[in-house]
Amino acid sequence: MIPSRRSRNPRQVRTIEDVALAAPIRRMTPEQVFRAYAEPVYSLARRMIGGDLEATEVTQEVLLQAVRNLSDFRGVAQLNDWLRRSTVNAVLAHRARTRLVRRRLPVEQKTIAEIRQVFSAHRDPCPLNEAITRVVEEAVAGLPSEYRDVLVLADIEQLPNVETAGLLGLSLPVMKLRLHKARLMLCEVLSPHSKEIAS
Amino acid sequence: MTSCRQVAAALVHYAYGDLEDENDCDRVESHLSGCSACRADVLRYRKLLRVASRMPPPALPPRLIARLRAVLFDCP
Numbered sequence: 001m002i003p004s005r006r007s008r009n010p011r012q013v014r015t016i017e018d019v020a021l022a023a024p025i026r027r028m029t030p031e032q033v034f035r036a037y038a039e040p041v042y043s044l045a046r047r048m049i050g051g052d053l054e055a056t057e058v059t060q061e062v063l064l065q066a067v068r069n070l071s072d073f074r075g076v077a078q079l080n081d082w083l084r085r086s087t088v089n090a091v092l093a094h095r096a097r098t099r100l101v102r103r104r105l106p107v108e109q110k111t112i113a114e115i116r117q118v119f120s121a122h123r124d125p126c127p128l129n130e131a132i133t134r135v136v137e138e139a140v141a142g143l144p145s146e147y148r149d150v151l152v153l154a155d156i157e158q159l160p161n162v163e164t165a166g167l168l169g170l171s172l173p174v175m176k177l178r179l180h181k182a183r184l185m186l187c188e189v190l191s192p193h194s195k196e197i198a199s
Numbered sequence: 200m201t202s203c204r205q206v207a208a209a210l211v212h213y214a215y216g217d218l219e220d221e222n223d224c225d226r227v228e229s230h231l232s233g234c235s236a237c238r239a240d241v242l243r244y245r246k247l248l249r250v251a252s253r254m255p256p257p258a259l260p261p262r263l264i265a266r267l268r269a270v271l272f273d274c275p
Binding site for chain 1: 217244256259266
């Protein structure tokens, strides 16, 4: 059977959507905002943008705006939605600025073989779950950004397709096409590790 | 029986639960009933989705923690 896309441990804060606040938003202190959101916001930014420094800048920018505008939010759902949207927008804006300075390889030129080379060094034995997580994490980071974005939002953040398309400013058919291609690329890149992943 | 190539594109959608057309589902399932290689592919896709959907968030770098604390807690 196909696993439910929402079957997560509710106590584990893995994404922005998982955050549940103990205090009303208007009474939250910057410390509480930091504790609740720094990790999931950084996580989303880090996975989409692929770089530590850039993700740090995005996280700081987004959380600072959230703290300054806390009184405008009516509930945790609205705050979570705003944070997710702001993080995605900040990543896309950062990427657009970077592209003006440093032209990157077109998607077509970044072949599966090139991406796969990155993982040739990761065949060493180490604890299974940690190894799989690391390899998948790096495989995602190695995807071209157009494909990485949809995969991070749909398969890692577990957002519905309509929401993923909306956040990225894509039509639903285009988003689905990219997601399909991203999954194929990821499977292809990870094919040397298929035994570990399937076990 | 349909060939592996004929169901290749639909196989990923099927594995991820995104195949909406019932006829396509029937076609894929009919193929899967006689093809162990494609069944293995479906299991691999599903396992990968499970791994992706449960990956823990990357750890916050210490310098980000220090930087955020400095910026946020001085926020007017």
